[in-house]
Amino acid sequence: MVIRGKVHKFGNDVNTDDIISARYLSTTDPGELGAHCMEILDRDFAKRVTPGDIVVAGNNFGCGSSREHAPIALKGCGVALVIAGSFARIFYRNAINIGLPIIELPQAEALEAGDEVEVDLGQGTVRDITQDKTYRAQPFAEFICQIIDAGGLVNWAKEKVH
């Protein structure tokens, strides 16, 4: 799968309260959650995102609460992929489980806001078209690939049980 989109840039330790504040957790609707995505860090984020855009952040993206509403909110407002230096563990598994593409890229910092980036998830390559640079992302473990290939944890588990 190839994803091409514009970069929205954030720093280190973006927490799940930043991604979607607890005051909006009395719904599970992706659209409603998406409308408030990232609003603590960038009030107009949801309005500026166009479907297919890419969030780029530093280390420990998604730290804090276990709320799966966080990856759902990102998906809900049209974010196609998150690239980060590293991910907090519950966010990581939530994204894998629900099928929000994520890429761990130590050089994430080099990507700039507004850059046009093309990512080949299968190859694990991140190409910054604006800067004309290509990076190789950390490959997923084989086990994680199985879940991704199955289309998420529910399908994977169904296959496993049957």
Add this chain to the structure above:
Amino acid sequence: MGQTITQKILARHTGEKTVEPGTFVWVKVDFTLGNDVTAPLAIDTFEKAGARRVFDKKKIALIPDHFTPAKDIQSAQQAKRLKEFADKHQIVHYYEVGRLGIEHALLPQMGLVGPADLVIGADSHTCTYGALGAFSTGVGSTDLAVAWMTGRVWLRVPESMKFVFKGKRPRWVSGKDFILTVIGAIGVEGARYRAMEFTGEAIRRLPMDDRLAMCNMAIEAGGKSGIIEPDEVTAAFVSKTRRLTASGIKEWDALKSDKDAAYVGIKEYDVTKWEPVVALPHLPSNIKPVGKVGKVRIDQVVIGSCANGRISDLRIAAKVLKGRKVAGRVRLLVIPATQEVYLQAVREGLVETFVRAGGVVSTPTCGPCLGGHMGILAEGEACLATTNRNFRGRMGAKGSFVYLANPAVAAASAVTGRITHPAAVAKK
């Protein structure tokens, strides 16, 4: 190579003799947990997957503790979904307002989790039960739904970090100060993906409520779990509510890390000369000793949460507050973590102390900790809380401030209206 307690517990649940860090396992769970925020999503997933039956109706807790008593119609709808799911699947451990408590205080108190168990919960503070010698970790709603379907969860076996606490704990210093100091030292991602093992003579002498507060905050350092080897303190706590482990206490000897177990880092602390610490906005790692915080005025104090809403937390707060008054412009909110803690606080006269001091005592709820309800902050307001997170806007307005500390510091600060060492108030 020897095994850590974490490896040993995980190995037992895979049926293998040993498991190595970095490998992925698909393991049986002993207990699962969801709340009114995370369980509705899990129910959606469970039903959409076409699942008809849960793996074990006795191994599922549904605890509507976050936005209850329901703060608005949407929250009421979410809590109702838990009740309906519990009815449909005859879930044993569903509790209504009036009988519940904050999940991570309630489950240990009821004996639903214990040594050698493997527990997952759709709540990041599920790591709390490591204090009892369980492997216990927070997961998402899809993980929870799949565990309801299959009785299993996927895990990457974590590397372990060891934190050794030596010396004698001074008065006013608590488990909360131990863990805040660790987070301050290693940072909010210092233990990412890892198990944090707490040990040493100061841990052996640490009461269970303090141990629970410590393991509760492993996630704030990015940890997958916190864990303390079971000992006499664990036995005394657990034996009140359940058989120690399925096969009895002797098995605990096997629940210790081997001497030659591998750790990716070992840190040692001597607590003898410590003083309480405070985490300043907006990260739990932003630590200063209470004496070096400077003059910080506060508008609200919250004593409660899954970190510090247990009876010993209320006792020490009441000790500081007894015969004193909350400062004129400050709100003091005391939130016993469970109904049992509440009742015990009534029996011991602690509730009277809080009310006479000018505080309010609330029904158990997560409420203000996550900015849900029951104590939301306005722009520019500051709160000193015994909770576990102080992210920007966590307790309310984007421009509000949350400081984290132990219950004695919280009580002393309520009296003076600024962040204060308990010794400065209590000796007057």
